[in-house]
Amino acid sequence: MEFDILTIFPNILDSYFKETIIKRAVKKRxxxxxxxxxxxxxxxxxxxxxxxxxxxxxxxxxKLEPIFRALKKINRRKKSKIVLLTPTGKQFTQQKAKSYAxxxxxxxxxxxxxxxxxxxxxxxxxKISIGPYVLSGGELPAAVIIEAVARLIPGVLGHEDSAxxxxxxxxxxxxxxxxxxxxxxxxxxxxxxxLLSGNHKSIELWRNKNxxxxxxxxxx
Numbered sequence: 001m002e003f004d005i006l007t008i009f010p011n012i013l014d015s016y017f018k019e020t021i022i023k024r025a026v027k028k029r030x031x032x033x034x035x036x037x038x039x040x041x042x043x044x045x046x047x048x049x050x051x052x053x054x055x056x057x058x059x060x061x062x063k064l065e066p067i068f069r070a071l072k073k074i075n076r077r078k079k080s081k082i083v084l085l086t087p088t089g090k091q092f093t094q095q096k097a098k099s100y101a102x103x104x105x106x107x108x109x110x111x112x113x114x115x116x117x118x119x120x121x122x123x124x125x126x127k128i129s130i131g132p133y134v135l136s137g138g139e140l141p142a143a144v145i146i147e148a149v150a151r152l153i154p155g156v157l158g159h160e161d162s163a164x165x166x167x168x169x170x171x172x173x174x175x176x177x178x179x180x181x182x183x184x185x186x187x188x189x190x191x192x193x194x195l196l197s198g199n200h201k202s203i204e205l206w207r208n209k210n211x212x213x214x215x216x217x218x219x220x
Contacts, residue, residue, distance in 0.1 A: 001103065001153055002032045002077060005142050006070050007110040008049055010035040012139050022147060025156045033146065034074075041069035050113050051181040055195035055203045059114030061181040064123075067109060067116070068186075071123055077104035081125040083145075084109045084116065085138030088176050088214060089127030092145060096128070100145070101152035108145065110138030118178030119189045177207040177214070 005013075017023065017033055025031045039047040042065075050060035071082065081103055090096075100106050109116070109124065121127070130141040150156050180191040194206045 001030070001101070001149075002034065002105040003146050003149075004034045004036060004074055004105065004107040005110060005139070006036050006038055006067060006108070007137075007139055007142075008038050008112060009137070009139060010037040013143050016143055020147075021151060021156055025150050025153070028155065030153055030155050031146075031150050036070050036074065038066050038070055041066040041073070053114065054180045054182075054184075054191050055207075056200065057114070057179070061179050062111050062113055062116040062120075063181060064117040064119050064186055065183075067120060068123060071107070074107060079103045080105040080107065082107040082109065082123060084111065084120055084124045084127045085129070085141040085145075086111055086115065086127050087129050087132075087134055088115075088218075089129040090218070092128050092130045092141075092148075094148070097145070097148040098152060100149045106145075106149065108138070108142045110142050112137040115176065115179050117180050119180065119186060122187075122189055177210040 013035075017026070022031075022033075026033065038049055042048055048063070049066055050062055053059070053061045079102070081100070083106065085108060109120070128141075128145070130144050135141065178192075180195060184191050184196065192206070194202055197203070
């Protein structure tokens with residue numbers, strides 16, 4: 001099985017992957033791990049991967065374009081999924097790990113900053129969270145998922161793993177609204193007009209409405 005990680009810190013997990021069962025699994029060629037530096041897919045001299053959010057707000061938003069280019073560059077296998085790692089995603093469970101272990105390839109997007117341009121949902125199979133807490137980036141969640149999935153691949157542990165983990169649910173009091181940054185239009189995916197209006201009251205109402213939608217969708 002192949003794991004592809006899109007990140008701006010391609011060396012951050014080197015030591016982890018060179019140890020324990022991951023090292024053995026790679027050595028036995030049961031899994032492959034490919035790191036893709038998102039900055040390599042930018043087009044400006046500063047290798048910019050983030051920009052200010054439309055509608056205002058704190059922090060910076062991960063741009064969509066370099067992620068799009070990186071995904072196009074990756075050779076896709078027959079049974080493949082693209083997963084965005086984000087606190088607003090569905091809870092990662094043992095059952096989800098089992099479903100991923102049946103794939104040929106799992107592509108993990110490790111976001112940073114205040115989130116990724118919401119149009120990334122057009123590119124991914126699903127959004128996943130490893131828990132009801134906030135980290136600085138998606139690299140650690142990527143490592144968690146890779147280990148959870150790798151140990152389910154025949155031959156990785158050296159014996160059949162009979163351990164079972166009960167799935168659990170969480171209720172988040174807050175799920176962030178979708179955020180967008182430049183460009184205004186990418187492919188046929190425009191930024192919602194309300195965020196370009198400059199009407200802060202209307203923007204706040206739109207964000208509250210979409211945050212509630214996210215909570216409702218999460219509970220389904």
